[in-house]
Amino acid sequence: MLFADNIILVVENKTKVQSGLVEWQQSLESFGLKISRIRTKYMLCNFGGPFSSEVIKLDDTIIPVYPDFRFLGSLLQSDGELDRTVKHRINLRWMKWRQVMATRCDSRISFKLKEKIYKSIFQPVVLYGLERWTTKVIDERRLYVAERRMVRCMCGTRMHKIKNDYFSGCMKKVPVIKKLKSNRSSWHGHVIRRNDKHILKKVLEMELIGYKGRGKPKKTWMDCVRNDTP
Structure with a gap:
């Protein structure tokens, strides 16, 4: 999803998250843009059991995992x-x-x-x-x-x-x-x-x-x- 300068990737597994993030990074950098390493967040929705984080990287920077995600005035919870x-x-x-x-x-x-x-x-x-x-x-x-x-x-x-x-x-x-x-x-x-x-x-x-x-x-x-x- 796209909104102004914000991008949300919604996928089913870690592999698709990592590949999608790299693809967006390459596309944006080809136009002289850059993904913020500080403001980029990662939330894992595991509705079937306990929360278990998976490491996602942007170059050498590890994307922090958050139990909540705030977007357009709404707070989305990882547990639903x-x-x-x-x-x-x-x-x-x-x-x-x-x-x-x-x-x-x-x-x-x-x-x-x-x-x-x-x-x-x-x-x-x-x-x-x-x-x-x-x-x-x-x-x-x-x-x-x-x-x-x-x-x-x-x-x-x-x-x-x-x-x-x-x-x-x-x-x-x-x-x-x-x-x-x-x-x-x-x-x-x-x-x-x-x-x-x-x-x-x-x-x-x-x-x-x-x-x-x-x-x-x-x-x-x-x-x-x-x-x-x-």
Whole structure:
């Protein structure tokens, strides 16, 4: 995949990674370009067992192995889970929260203005690309708790014994979990309307070939879509 000056190689084994890296290096250097030895990263996705790194070199430089990879605002995990990704998004939202510290909890600001601040600054940080997530109950719970905590701080009643339903009515905002399910259903409809040769349609309809371990199968994105549909 290509994006601006970034290149991502997605292959099945170490040999293809090494050969692809050398091929790109030779092609770029023929045009006077150079691959950064510092910013180049390598992530091994081993979903079937424990993490085991394999050495990849660029000339004499060993490419470091990372358990996570950040690309276009998303955090990709080598184990295919979402726990660190959810924590990363929540931390990003609190970073934005600190940037507007002077206005976020000011009692002189109306709920209507605070609602606009929340929808325009805090909510997009979490919702960006959220429709492609295969969320578990614990992931949704973490997002819900972080949202409730932030809203109670904005209303100045974090320590008061007031039910969460009261704040939803005051600020008239859609809960992040409900927004997540709505965006996921919309994205599903967007993919379904594509022609059969489109890459998104192929990925949605493809069947995984290989050995499946014992126990309950992992939750898929389509399982989330079915659960979101009332």
